[in-house]
Amino acid sequence: MEFIQENLCLDDPPSPKNPKDGAFIEYRGEYFVSLYNCIIDSYGIYKVDKKWSHYYWCPPEPYISPIIQWELIWKEMDYCLYGFIRKYLYSETKYGPEIQFLSSRL
Numbered sequence: 001m002e003f004i005q006e007n008l009c010l011d012d013p014p015s016p017k018n019p020k021d022g023a024f025i026e027y028r029g030e031y032f033v034s035l036y037n038c039i040i041d042s043y044g045i046y047k048v049d050k051k052w053s054h055y056y057w058c059p060p061e062p063y064i065s066p067i068i069q070w071e072l073i074w075k076e077m078d079y080c081l082y083g084f085i086r087k088y089l090y091s092e093t094k095y096g097p098e099i100q101f102l103s104s105r106l
Contacts, residue, residue, distance in 0.1 A: 017057040020081035023073055024056035025064055034073060036081060041101055043074045070097040 025032040031048045033056060059076070063069045071090045078101075079085055087102040 017055070018080055019057040019059075019077045022056040023077060024052040024058050025068060025073070026051065026053070026058075027064055027068055032068075034070075034077070036077065042099055043070075043077065045070070045096065071099070074099050 020036070022036075023034045025034070031051060033046045033048050033052055034043050035046065036042075037044055057077075059073050063072050063076075074090075075085065075088075078088075089100045089102065091098050091100075
């Protein structure tokens, strides 16, 4: 574990930050990071305990205020990752927002 901590690159990525690398959202005093999972071809939301705005793309204010617009954030991230807008289904369930791409490789 020490080897990983000593060799982990936490340097700032090039600026401007690219949405395809992930998104950081600060909302009502809580911090979230959203990342792409290539295994299930979807995006996940992770609650974090510190600011990662120096490392990840921060969506514009209309995407997060008055509520977080996960659909807009994920569409932007996916477009930057693939270079085109893929067809998808977006829903909000009791488990939270979800996005499923119709051209999924699964």
